[in-house]
Amino acid sequence: MEASGVFFTTYAGDRSLVRTRPQWIALSLLMLVLVALPWLAPERWISMGYTIFITAVAVVGLQICTGYAGQINLGQSAFMGVGAYACAVSVSQWSFPLPAGLLFGGAAAAAFGSLFGISAARIKGFYLALTTIAAQALFHFFVLNLPSRWLGGPGGVSIEGIAIFGVDLANDTAIYYLTLVVLVVMTGGAFGIVRARHGRAFEAVRDDDVAAGMMGIDVTRTKVRAFLVSAFYAGIAGGLWAVALRHVSVEQFSLFSSIWLIAMMIVGGLGSIVGALIGTVVIQFAREAVTTLGPSLSQAFPVVGQDIVFASMNVLLGTVVILFLLFEPKGLMHRVTSAKQAFRRWPFPY
Amino acid sequence: MKSATALRYAAAILTVTLAGAFAARDARAETSYVVPSLSDFSGPFSSVMPALGGARESVIGWWNADVGSKIGVKLVMKAYDTRFDTAQTASLWPGILAEKPLVGFALGGPDTAALQQRLPNDKVVMLLASASNGFGWRPNQWVLSMRPTFVHEQVGFIDWYQKTKLGGKRPVKVALVTSEASPSYADIAKGITAYAKANPSVVELVEVVFAEVQPADLTLQMRRVTNAGADVILAPASLQQAIAVKRALQALGKKVPVAFSMHNAPGFIAKPMGGIETLEGDYEAQSGVIATNEDTEAKRFYDMLVAKHGLKAPWHGITAAGIAQTLLLVRSVEAATRKNGPAKLNGEMIHQTLLDTPITGASLFGYSPDLSYNISAPFPVYNPKVNIGVVKDGKVTTAATGYPIPKLDRW
Numbered sequence: 001m002e003a004s005g006v007f008f009t010t011y012a013g014d015r016s017l018v019r020t021r022p023q024w025i026a027l028s029l030l031m032l033v034l035v036a037l038p039w040l041a042p043e044r045w046i047s048m049g050y051t052i053f054i055t056a057v058a059v060v061g062l063q064i065c066t067g068y069a070g071q072i073n074l075g076q077s078a079f080m081g082v083g084a085y086a087c088a089v090s091v092s093q094w095s096f097p098l099p100a101g102l103l104f105g106g107a108a109a110a111a112f113g114s115l116f117g118i119s120a121a122r123i124k125g126f127y128l129a130l131t132t133i134a135a136q137a138l139f140h141f142f143v144l145n146l147p148s149r150w151l152g153g154p155g156g157v158s159i160e161g162i163a164i165f166g167v168d169l170a171n172d173t174a175i176y177y178l179t180l181v182v183l184v185v186m187t188g189g190a191f192g193i194v195r196a197r198h199g200r201a202f203e204a205v206r207d208d209d210v211a212a213g214m215m216g217i218d219v220t221r222t223k224v225r226a227f228l229v230s231a232f233y234a235g236i237a238g239g240l241w242a243v244a245l246r247h248v249s250v251e252q253f254s255l256f257s258s259i260w261l262i263a264m265m266i267v268g269g270l271g272s273i274v275g276a277l278i279g280t281v282v283i284q285f286a287r288e289a290v291t292t293l294g295p296s297l298s299q300a301f302p303v304v305g306q307d308i309v310f311a312s313m314n315v316l317l318g319t320v321v322i323l324f325l326l327f328e329p330k331g332l333m334h335r336v337t338s339a340k341q342a343f344r345r346w347p348f349p350y
Numbered sequence: 351m352k353s354a355t356a357l358r359y360a361a362a363i364l365t366v367t368l369a370g371a372f373a374a375r376d377a378r379a380e381t382s383y384v385v386p387s388l389s390d391f392s393g394p395f396s397s398v399m400p401a402l403g404g405a406r407e408s409v410i411g412w413w414n415a416d417v418g419s420k421i422g423v424k425l426v427m428k429a430y431d432t433r434f435d436t437a438q439t440a441s442l443w444p445g446i447l448a449e450k451p452l453v454g455f456a457l458g459g460p461d462t463a464a465l466q467q468r469l470p471n472d473k474v475v476m477l478l479a480s481a482s483n484g485f486g487w488r489p490n491q492w493v494l495s496m497r498p499t500f501v502h503e504q505v506g507f508i509d510w511y512q513k514t515k516l517g518g519k520r521p522v523k524v525a526l527v528t529s530e531a532s533p534s535y536a537d538i539a540k541g542i543t544a545y546a547k548a549n550p551s552v553v554e555l556v557e558v559v560f561a562e563v564q565p566a567d568l569t570l571q572m573r574r575v576t577n578a579g580a581d582v583i584l585a586p587a588s589l590q591q592a593i594a595v596k597r598a599l600q601a602l603g604k605k606v607p608v609a610f611s612m613h614n615a616p617g618f619i620a621k622p623m624g625g626i627e628t629l630e631g632d633y634e635a636q637s638g639v640i641a642t643n644e645d646t647e648a649k650r651f652y653d654m655l656v657a658k659h660g661l662k663a664p665w666h667g668i669t670a671a672g673i674a675q676t677l678l679l680v681r682s683v684e685a686a687t688r689k690n691g692p693a694k695l696n697g698e699m700i701h702q703t704l705l706d707t708p709i710t711g712a713s714l715f716g717y718s719p720d721l722s723y724n725i726s727a728p729f730p731v732y733n734p735k736v737n738i739g740v741v742k743d744g745k746v747t748t749a750a751t752g753y754p755i756p757k758l759d760r761w
Contacts, residue, residue: 042445042448043444043445043447043448044442044444044445044448046444047440047441047442047443047444047445048441051437051440051441140530140531141530144530144533144536145530152485153485153533153536153540154483154484154485154533154534154536154537154540155483155484155485155486155533155537156463156485156533158466158467159467160467170468170471172444244440245436245440245463245464245467245468246467246468247463247464247466247467249436249459249463249533250533251436251459251460251463251532251533252436252437252460252463257437287438288441291430291431291438291442292445294391294429294430294431
């Protein structure tokens with residue numbers, strides 16, 4: 001619903017993503033803050049920033065698969081791992097330029113992910129969740145057991161002297177800007193996908209796959225496509241992760257990480273790209289806050305002991321997530337939308 | 351006249367007092383350096399962290415009071431909870447780096463994965479308490495371990511067992527229990543298999559059992575292994591595997607000695623097993639100190655930390671590892687201070703000092719053999735030694751100290 005007095009007289013205006021001047025101003029200010037952050041904020045914020053950006057790319061992909069297409073996916077971290085390895089190997093061993101390496105990582109993850117999309121054609125719900133857990137196990141098994149000269153075995157793959165368009169990526173600020181640009185591009189792409197016919201097909205399959213099939217949607221292909229797109233996003237995120245750390249190893253991509261990605265999506269709100277971004281920022285900030293508070297508290301209250309302080313911090317983090325799920329199960333984006341609607345209707349109740 | 355004399359006396363007293371005060375201030379002047387302590391208070395090693403973190407804190411406290419104050423250096427330890435998670439470590443590190451750390455404590459694989467590529471640029475040495483890995487055996491590393499690889503330690507034990515228990519007459523039949531779930535554990539299988547292949551006269555590897563890190567039951571696997579006639583079972587991976595191996599052997603009524611590592615040593619698993627007597631005849635093989643109740647220099651140092659520096663952790667392998675790790679850290683700072691003075695130390699000086707200067711076992715109060723690092727490996731690669739403990743008459747006792755580990759090629 002638009003605010004009173006806001007209407008469009010052109011088709012381009014009607015389908016625009018950023019619809020009003022205040023929205024443009026808000027978006028521009030946000031981008032300005034993000035671009036200026038490395039110059040204004042301490043170093044810690046830069047690393048927090050790029051960690052959030054990379055995670056957000058993976059969560060946006062997960063949102064397309066789970067939030068829009070309704071396909072439960074507990075293998076997103078494994079898809080990230082496939083992308084990370086593919087990018088690292090292509091850049092360090094085959095001398096791919098970084099953009100090609102990132103795309104190759106995305107493509108490799110998409111190929112791996114679409115295999116699970118095929119299984120989604122036959123199974124649903126908990127069974128699909130279990131099948132996607134297999135992605136984690138398979139990824140782990142292959143990396144550790146393939147010949148070491150391929151993927152480095154248990155030692156992983158390292159990337160030396162990485163650069164993009166002549167810019168050395170061995171510093172945190174460069175990584176920050178690279179990941180920010182990729183996040184903007186990928187978020188734009190996600191909006192494009194979910195607002196186009198593919199997105200409509202995803203939502204139709206999510207709401208009722210039998211009805212969707214009767215309406216002429218190829219359900220199997222749509223499910224495969226959802227996994228493919230989701231895994232492509234994860235692969236790009238994995239590639240960025242490899243570039244940020246300059247080292248990839250198998251234990252970086254665990255089932256536990258996949259569960260955190262799902263938590264971010266749920267806290268932000270299912271079925272919303274902006275929700276995925278908000279959920280990522282909120283959860284990552286909460287995690288960083290408890291991690292940052294811990295050392296300060298343990299120094300301020302040495303009598304309590306490090307173990308008690310740090311354990312309490314994590315209990316606090318867990319409590320915050322549980323409270324979100326109890327009191328705002330539709331996610332933060334639902335609350336934002338409700339508040340926006342109420343503001344636009346004010347002073348009328350509906 | 352009298353007042354002038356009184357004034358002179360007063361001036362003299364004031365001068366002497368001020369001079370004394372300035373001299374005392376100079377004598378007390380210390381340069382403080384931040385030491386980040388990467389910890390896991392909420393991840394898989396949260397149960398051992400109080401012992402490890404407490405040991406780190408108490409040794410730093412002891413060193414600041416007894417040694418640092420004399421050489422003009424104060425170390426300020428700051429703990430960070432990485433949750434044993436690579437992403438968390440990577441995210442935390444730039445903030446840690448902004449505090450200009452001199453040298454730090456690492457915990458294990460995730461720290462190494464997150465930092466190993468950037469530490470040579472950041473010029474900060476991180477010291478590990480745990481054993482190293484075959485895949486980390488690369489030159490110019492800045493995450494240094496004071497123990498060789500798990501494979502070195504287990505190979506040292508195999509060689510000792512074959513020579514002393516079997517008299518070197520036949521190869522020792524060995525079964526290994528490990529896991530594919532962790533790269534470190536998978537690496538143990540790779541290394542032991544390579545050693546067995548290259549040394550058939552010393553060891554016959556009857557089976558490598560790949561199990562879950564937290565297995566529910568290993569009875570079937572242990573039946574296979576005992577039926578194959580294993581002389582000894584190696585269980586250097588997880589604590590839960592160690593317990594599962596012992597419970598399976600109990601259930602089968604078999605008495606085959608088991609060799610554990612530091613983090614799942616008999617002294618550590620005695621409680622969940624129902625008492626140390628259930629582990630009679632079992633071994634602990636590792637390059638750090640064996641936490642026995644014998645009157646050793648290491649035990650006396652531990653007792654001093656408990657009495658004077660508030661160490662609350664019980665005497666076992668994890669506490670000993672924390673003490674050892676911290677002793678290496680403070681001795682490297684000491685050596686660097688002797689070379690470069692206390693005022694302008696940096697991480698590069700610590701790294702260079704560790705490469706140049708052997709750290710003697712005596713200066714580490716027997717918590718480690720002599721340590722000398724080399725650019726070729728992140729652990730003391732030349733002349734590594736293993737200590738072996740055995741449970742005898744309901745007590746952990748020393749079976750061998752400083753047993754030389756056979757030379758190993760990279761696997």
